Amino acid sequence: MADASVTDRIKQRFPEARADEFRGQSRIVVPAANLEEALTLAHGELGFDLLVDITCVDYLHFREARNRYGLVYLLVNTTTNDRLTLRVMLDEPQLTVPSAVPLWEGANWMEREVWDMFGIRFDGHPDLRRILLPEEFESHPLRKDYPLQGRGERHNFPVIARGEA
Amino acid sequence: MAVELPDNVVVTKLDELASWCRKNSLWPMPFATACCGIELMATGASRHDLARFGAEVFRFSPRQCDLMIVAGRVVMKMLPVLQRIWQQMHEPKWCISMGACASTGGVFDTYCVVQGIDRFMPVDMYVPGCPPRPEQLIQAIIDLQDKIQSEGTIDGAEFDLFERQQPKRALVELPILGQSPVFPRAPSCQRL
Numbered sequence: 001m002a003d004a005s006v007t008d009r010i011k012q013r014f015p016e017a018r019a020d021e022f023r024g025q026s027r028i029v030v031p032a033a034n035l036e037e038a039l040t041l042a043h044g045e046l047g048f049d050l051l052v053d054i055t056c057v058d059y060l061h062f063r064e065a066r067n068r069y070g071l072v073y074l075l076v077n078t079t080t081n082d083r084l085t086l087r088v089m090l091d092e093p094q095l096t097v098p099s100a101v102p103l104w105e106g107a108n109w110m111e112r113e114v115w116d117m118f119g120i121r122f123d124g125h126p127d128l129r130r131i132l133l134p135e136e137f138e139s140h141p142l143r144k145d146y147p148l149q150g151r152g153e154r155h156n157f158p159v160i161a162r163g164e165a
Numbered sequence: 166m167a168v169e170l171p172d173n174v175v176v177t178k179l180d181e182l183a184s185w186c187r188k189n190s191l192w193p194m195p196f197a198t199a200c201c202g203i204e205l206m207a208t209g210a211s212r213h214d215l216a217r218f219g220a221e222v223f224r225f226s227p228r229q230c231d232l233m234i235v236a237g238r239v240v241m242k243m244l245p246v247l248q249r250i251w252q253q254m255h256e257p258k259w260c261i262s263m264g265a266c267a268s269t270g271g272v273f274d275t276y277c278v279v280q281g282i283d284r285f286m287p288v289d290m291y292v293p294g295c296p297p298r299p300e301q302l303i304q305a306i307i308d309l310q311d312k313i314q315s316e317g318t319i320d321g322a323e324f325d326l327f328e329r330q331q332p333k334r335a336l337v338e339l340p341i342l343g344q345s346p347v348f349p350r351a352p353s354c355q356r357l
Contacts, residue, residue: 133277134242141276150276154241155284160248162287163256163324 006046006084013041027085035088036098039073043103048075048084051104054111056118060144067091071120073100090120099124117142184317187231187257188310191220194230194254196247199237201264201296208299218306227253232309236296238266239279251286257321259313261305262288265295 007019007026014037019028030038042048052074059065067089075084088097099122100107111122112131119140122128130137137153139146170176177185193215197205208215215221224230227250239247251260262282265271268291270280282288289312290305316323 146276148275153276154279157241157244157248157285159284160251160286163321 006082009046010038010041014038025083025085027087029087029089032088032090032094032097038086039098039100039103042075042084042086046084047077047079048082050076050078051100051106051110052076054100054107054114056114056120056142058118058142058144069095069118069120071097071114095119096121096123098122101125116140119143180318181314183319184314187317188313189219191218191232191259191306191309192222192224192230193220193232193234194227194250195223195225195234195236196250197234197236198239198243199264199266199296201236201267204296204299204302205234205236205263208302213299213303215303215306218303218310220306227251228255230254231258232306233258233260234263234302235260235267235282236263238271238273239282241277241279244279244282244285247282248286256324257317259289259309260287261290261292261302261309263292263302263305264297265293268293271295 007021007028010028010030011017011019014030014034017028017030017034017038019026021027053072054074055072057070057072059068059070069090071088071090073086073088075086076082077084090097097120099111101111101122102124108126109131111125112128114120115122115125115128116130116132117140129135133141139151141150195202195205207213209221209223220232227233231254233251233254235247251258260282262268266273266278267282268288270278274280279285283291290309292301292305294301
């Protein structure tokens with residue numbers, strides 16, 4: 001678990017950040033404007049050298065949610081075994097955040113996946129293409145307003161009849 | 166003048182002879198994408214022994230096979246691959262859709278899973294089950310052998326028969342709307 005000094009130092013730097021702790025895990029929500037600085041602080045001074053995951057939550061239909069998307073960075077300090085959950089809330093139309101690839105090389109494919117599934121853009125990403133879905137796909141299917149069964153994408157392939165080719 | 170046939174001579178039609186040869190030497194192409202593939206392997210292994218039915222030679226090259234066994238769910242992105250492999254197989258060829266997912270999409274009724282490969286390519290036998298037992302797959306192969314024996318012709322003319330052509334289901338159910346040739350959009354299509 002991250003000791004209180006980690007969240008304290010982030011809060012010191014960004015007074016608007018909200019921090020709390022649940023079962024020994026530190027969580028902190030930083031304003032979107034401070035994301036790049038906060039990541040740089042975590043990577044540099046605080047020593048969170050491992051980016052475990054970048055993922056996203058769509059809070060559409062979520063009770064008491066004030067923002068639509070929550071972008072989540074899961075960080076680990078491999079020296080002290082501290083873990084930190086860094087979160088930033090996003091709303092349409094401002095769905096662009098700075099890329100974390102300059103800090104953690106491993107952010108490359110994670111950011112591509114978040115772009116693919118949620119449509120959040122990462123500014124400064126070297127190659128922001130879809131990673132799982134076909135290039136021609138137009139939607140971001142993990143958004144809650146995307147129908148579970150799709151918009152007919154799976155129905156529109158050529159049909160091969162018997163005796164053809 | 167009647168000709169006496171010796172006991173060791175059988176008279177048959179060339180079509181039936183060809184079908185008899187084909188049905189007893191099916192070469193399966195395992196297109197195993199999920200847990201059905203494990204049952205498919207068990208079917209080929211010693212306990213269930215597909216070799217008893219002449220279909221034990223699994224080849225991973227479509228050029229050497231005449232029976233496609235689609236075992237497991239097929240996602241949208243995999244379907245062009247499946248179709249390509251099917252087209253690379255030589256005539257005469259047959260297809261077994263093994264398991265609920267390959268036949269109907271199974272429990273995966275989501276945007277990315279094809280709801281039955283028979284919407285996009287011909288299927289001769291459907292095997293129900295999730296996954297089917299090896300006995301069920303063997304039964305499907307036996308039934309397919311009967312089908313080959315009863316319908317097959319030496320030049321594959323049965324594939325041109327109108328009644329054996331499947332309707333183009335995908336296009337019948339959902340006409341192509343929109344512009345993009347690959348993913349035309351179906352407007353206001355909340356539940357398909």
